[in-house]
Amino acid sequence: MKIQGTVHWNPKGFAFVVPDKGRDDVFIPPEGLMGAMDGDLVEVWAYREKKGLRGEVLSILRRNPTTVSGTYRSRKKWGVITPFKPFPYTIVVPHERKGSIRDGDVVTAVVESPQGVRKTRSVTARIERLLDIPEDTGDDLRFIAVKYGLPWRFSEEAEQEALKVSKVSIPAELARRRDLRERILFTIDGATAKDFDDAVGIEQLPDGTFLMTVAIADVAHVVKRDTLLDEEARNRGFSVYFPEAAIPMLPEVLSNGIMSLKPGEERLAMAVEIHLGPRGRLLGFDCFEAVIRSRARLVYEELNPFIERGCPPDYLDTDVASRVMELHRMAGHLYRNRMRRGALDFDISEVGITIGHDGDVDRIYRYRRGPAERLIEESMLLANHAVCMYLERRSMPVLYRVHEKPKAEDLLALMETLKEIGLPKEEFESLKQAIRRDKNLSRALQRISALYQSTPLHNFVNQHILRALTRARYWFEDLGHFGLASTSYTHFTSPIRRYSDLVVHRLLKMALKGREMTQKELKKLKGYLKHIGTEISEREKKTDDAMFDVIRLKTAAYMQRHIGDDFSGVVTSILPFGIFVEIFDPPFDGLVTLSDMGKARIEEGRAVRLKKRTITIGDIIEVKVARVDVLKGHVDFSLVPREA
16 A cells, blocks of 8 residues: 655664554665655555554655764765764765865765665765864763754854844834833843843733733844845754753844843834733734833742742832733633643653853752743743734734644553553543543543642653653644644744744734735745744754753763762663663663663563562662763663662
């Protein structure tokens, strides 16, 4: 049978084709790829074996741009790139496509897809850039930047273009924009934030309703499509944040300069006014270009004690303070309204890392969102929803943020895990019925999360629920957002650090002009959004993986100082070669290998049988740090006998 789907490579050289609709994944051996690249849309001939579907590529329907990073090696007739991540083909660089790159340089390159070949062992590539990393960058960050091909510095040409477009004439813009400089707006961010792309405010109207304002930095005014700056931003896709450094999507003269909504400074913004009832019911909204002047730069860490206990920071004036509390009250209504619709909120704690003056890790900890973070989150969710509906009502294409329903097999795996940890029978049956009927699934998952909220298994349960869900992505059609229990959702509120939001800002500007597009123009724009959605989604995954890897490396370096120390943790998985344990403090997972468990018998996925005890998934156990591989970010534990 013939099946269409997207190629997903495995580092070992084979691939799987994930069908567009409702079929099992198709295994493709290396010899069956026919030159297909990771992310290509292909048609395959598939047949069923004992282990599932197997097949080979018949044709490549749409190519996906492929970029690799690695070390350039010069040869007599050509050059080759030794990639940092496994790649199924030899990467050849013709000398005329290497530019000024020299032997041994670390580079990124664009792979040129092979055309009209049945089978291939090599592909050609064009050098895109030298990975120029600042000299004072730590070895771990340097390793990650090289591994993922993260461009750190901007080219001199891009910096010059950014400097040129940063010369914004506020008087000229005031003549064509709404003047919100006297409206009380303020930014709320983390203490270490350097760029501020969103400001918020709220006013009570005479009839008892409220007008919320969300103003977002107007990046699209200075970063025009198909310019050198736009190419840089698109190649990066996202700003990358590490514990002690950041790789911005835009040059600093923009991200930390003219685009950043600093207090007391006149700035260009795309504004969303949202009319709300006293209990958060959406009554109406409007979008427009504006000039704003932020009243204050507020910090989560200082605002949370004020909201929770009434301890205001010294700099907080009464006008701003009253609006913070009004936004906090409104955020509570918006949150409850979302929960009633069936949205998910597992309150997953994030991992924080404190770096000392000597560059070493001082502390690793978990932290949860406080009321100030939730206030901003609810405001941004609502603004994203309003902008999406604004575009839809004007028949504009949209780059949606979609989150599809979880797959049945992932939900069944979750059920097995929850059964292992002793989920109460009534909750288990409720989840089973929700999966079977495809109804009230999010509510069943939310109840299970709440059931374990005050237990050591809280993060364990939430993480397993998240693994059962699909990954959110960007797409040109509205496939709905399962996690938000919503349709009509996009990303609009972070154009300084997300390319997707910059795309949406451009769409909004087109809608504000009011010109009706021809069918040919609409078709071309939808084709662009389809392509760019896939591209940005892939860059998002790369960014997330890079930031996760840095956390692992930092934590492993910290754990090296604790070899021989005991920790409490929860068993997260059981595999033929050992068990994974996530310790509580600091939050990190490591492996207890089979050889470290003596005469143990492992029932894969279920239990470990020892002489005097049985260990199952979800058990709280004591472990000792046995070995640490700082370069790989791996930690091995050994079991601490219960008698100890």
